[in-house]
Amino acid sequence: MMDMMRSQTTRKNYRALGGALATAMATALTVTVTVLTVFASPALAATESKMQMTPFKASLKDTPSMQRGAKLFVNYCLSCHSAKFMRYNRMAEDLHIPPALVEKHMLFAAEKIGDPMETTMPADAAEEWFGVAPPDLSLIARLRGPEWLYNYFLTFYLDDNSPSGWNNVVFENVAMPHAMHELQGLQRAVFKTETAADGTQREVLERFEITSPGKMSVAEYRQAAADLTNFLVYLGEPAKLVRIEYGIWVMLFMLVFAGLAYMLKKEYWRDVE
Numbered sequence: 001m002m003d004m005m006r007s008q009t010t011r012k013n014y015r016a017l018g019g020a021l022a023t024a025m026a027t028a029l030t031v032t033v034t035v036l037t038v039f040a041s042p043a044l045a046a047t048e049s050k051m052q053m054t055p056f057k058a059s060l061k062d063t064p065s066m067q068r069g070a071k072l073f074v075n076y077c078l079s080c081h082s083a084k085f086m087r088y089n090r091m092a093e094d095l096h097i098p099p100a101l102v103e104k105h106m107l108f109a110a111e112k113i114g115d116p117m118e119t120t121m122p123a124d125a126a127e128e129w130f131g132v133a134p135p136d137l138s139l140i141a142r143l144r145g146p147e148w149l150y151n152y153f154l155t156f157y158l159d160d161n162s163p164s165g166w167n168n169v170v171f172e173n174v175a176m177p178h179a180m181h182e183l184q185g186l187q188r189a190v191f192k193t194e195t196a197a198d199g200t201q202r203e204v205l206e207r208f209e210i211t212s213p214g215k216m217s218v219a220e221y222r223q224a225a226a227d228l229t230n231f232l233v234y235l236g237e238p239a240k241l242v243r244i245e246y247g248i249w250v251m252l253f254m255l256v257f258a259g260l261a262y263m264l265k266k267e268y269w270r271d272v273e
């Protein structure tokens with residue numbers, strides 16, 4: 001009688017222990033998954049657009065792509081835009097670019113590798129030239145989202161009516177000239193009028209016409225736009241690289257832990273059953 005009672009209480013205890021373990025594991029897993037999804041979700045940047053966005057997903061695992069993006073950024077963007085939340089040496093370390101290479105090819109004359117990525121263009125002069133100062137791009141990927149950026153880089157076109165001679169399909173009347181036109185070439189945009197079911201009319205992009213090819217093929221330039229976007233996404237959240245690594249280790253740990261807990265449960269129950 002005593003024995004039976006004891007075994008019943010033990011059983012109850014084990015059951016409680018098992019329950020507590022299961023709850024703890026479930027909670028931990030939920031927290032991990034939530035944390036990972038929250039940080040993995042892209043910024044929202046819905047805009048009324050004259051075209052269907054070409055889908056694009058950024059990849060922070062593609063280090064060579066981000067390296068090429070960094071090079072494009074330094075060569076074609078830093079003359080007007082800064083990225084002052086990023087330092088050259090941090091970028092070199094994160095993207096596995098040899099510091100000597102950064103020092104040789106990426107720094108302006110007076111800069112040191114520990115400096116933030118500043119533009120050499122004085123903000124007031126820029127405002128005078130473009131009517132609006134080029135914004136700092138450190139956090140632009142969080143503001144606009146990768147897909148918007150990718151499409152922005154692809155859709156600059158010649159426009160005689162704009163002060164700079166350029167326009168952009170996803171950023172209408174943008175004050176920025178096409179910084180990478182020597183790579184993409186020159187293109188004109190052909191628009192058509194679309195009538196919706198309710199009778200409202202709107203202009204939509206029909207196609208681009210290349211009027212003068214650039215140094216890159218269409219496919220190469222698309223890759224360049226992707227590289228630059230990947231780099232800007234990294235720039236907006238450098239800690240994400242580290243976080244992805246942590247996330248994988250946490251998941252692995254949870255799996256191993258679940259296995260151990262299961263073996264432990266079996267071990268306890270062997271005596272009871």
Ligand code: HEC
Pocket residue numbers: 072073076077078079080081130132133134135137140144149152173174175176177179180228
């Ligand atoms: C000649 C100067 C110049 C260069 C070079 C330049 N930009 Fe710009 N950029 C501007 C200006 C000016 C604006 C502001 C446009 C506006 O608000 O109408 C701008 C705006 C932008 C925006 C939109 C910001 C927003 O408000 O959402 C992005 C993104 C951007 N630039 C990225 C780049 C990238 C990437 C490069 C390099 C490939 C680059 N720019 C090169 C002048 C420049």
